Amino acid sequence: MSEGAPVRIMAIAAARTAGAAPDAAPETQVSALVAYARALAMAGVDVVQLRDLGMTSGLLALSARSMADAIEGTATRLVVNDRADVAVAGRAAGVHLRAVSMPARRLRPVLGPRALIGRSMHAPADAGPLDVEGVDYVIFGTVFPSGSKPDGHPVAGLDALEAQCRATPRPVLAVGGITVRRCADVAARGAAGVAAIGVFAEAWQRGGGALEDVVAGMRAWLNGPEAGR
Numbered sequence: 001m002s003e004g005a006p007v008r009i010m011a012i013a014a015a016r017t018a019g020a021a022p023d024a025a026p027e028t029q030v031s032a033l034v035a036y037a038r039a040l041a042m043a044g045v046d047v048v049q050l051r052d053l054g055m056t057s058g059l060l061a062l063s064a065r066s067m068a069d070a071i072e073g074t075a076t077r078l079v080v081n082d083r084a085d086v087a088v089a090g091r092a093a094g095v096h097l098r099a100v101s102m103p104a105r106r107l108r109p110v111l112g113p114r115a116l117i118g119r120s121m122h123a124p125a126d127a128g129p130l131d132v133e134g135v136d137y138v139i140f141g142t143v144f145p146s147g148s149k150p151d152g153h154p155v156a157g158l159d160a161l162e163a164q165c166r167a168t169p170r171p172v173l174a175v176g177g178i179t180v181r182r183c184a185d186v187a188a189r190g191a192a193g194v195a196a197i198g199v200f201a202e203a204w205q206r207g208g209g210a211l212e213d214v215v216a217g218m219r220a221w222l223n224g225p226e227a228g229r
Contacts, residue, residue: 005075007118007137008193009218010173011045012081013037014052015063017201029055030063036204037067041076043215047116049096049195051081064090077116084111096120096139104134120175121164122156137171139195140164143186144177146198158189165190180214183221193222 015029016022018036029052037048048071050064060083068078068091077093080086084107087095094116097104104117111117118137132138142154143161155176156164165172171192178186178196186194203210 005046006171006192007046007116007173008222009045009215010047010049010139010193010195011040011200012049012051012175012195012197013040013067013200014050014197015055016052017197019205026059026062029059030066033063034066034070037076037078038070039204039211040200041071041074043211044219045076045200045215046193047077047079047093049079049081050090050092051096053081057083057086061086061089064092068092079116079118087111087115094118094136097135104132106134108134118173121168122154123160123164132168132170135170137173137192138164138168139173139175140168140191141174141195142176143174144182146176158185161186161191162189180217180221183218184224187222187224194218 013033013036015032018032020029020032040048050067052060064078064080064086071078079094079096080090080092081096082098082101084095094111096118099120099122104119107117116136117134118139119135120139140161141156143156143158145155161174173193173195174186174191175195178194179199183194199214203214
């Protein structure tokens with residue numbers, strides 16, 4: 001298993017959520033991701049997940065390398081969504097696997113014992129022993145309605161999250177519709193932490209100390225309702 005602090009707060013990043021226009025030049029996309037990753041690290045996020053499905057492999061690897069350099073020396077780690085090859089080329093700390101990706105136990109010998117490996121799951125039945133072998137954490141959702149998902153996308157809800165936490169012998173992060181206050185709700189159901197897109201991107205756009213406030217608030221609510229008051 002990987003070394004380092006437990007994963008409790010993960011920000012999922014793409015060039016668009018970092019503030020780059022959809023048709024921005026590649027160097028602009030990379031610059032936006034670098035600035036965003038650095039800001040997230042300074043705010044105290046545990047992990048940044050690079051997830052930009054529109055990028056070419058080359059641009060994804062360049063983005064990963066640049067982001068890894070930007071957060072070097074901080075406690076924040078970078079993982080790349082689904083692409084172990086890009087994670088290695090980009091010197092990321094590890095990879096986050098989709099629910100349908102290859103088993104982590106096949107990647108662990110390649111990436112090494114220190115690599116951070118996570119997996120998405122969408123139902124408690126997904127949490128078989130072979131699915132979590134070699135995994136450091138699991139992301140479960142969509143827990144709440146999410147602006148990043150199309151209308152009608154299935155919502156698992158808190159009861160399913162609790163079932164997943166009970167069924168999974170790894171820390172579970174809740175994803176989907178996460179807000180600062182909802183961190184208390186998911187923690188009460190057994191989640192070790194949260195992963196999110198919008199709440200971080202919106203705070204980044206507001207500027208000032210908004211991003212730091214969001215991360216601090218999340219960590220407080222994850223530590224219990226009284227701590228978050």
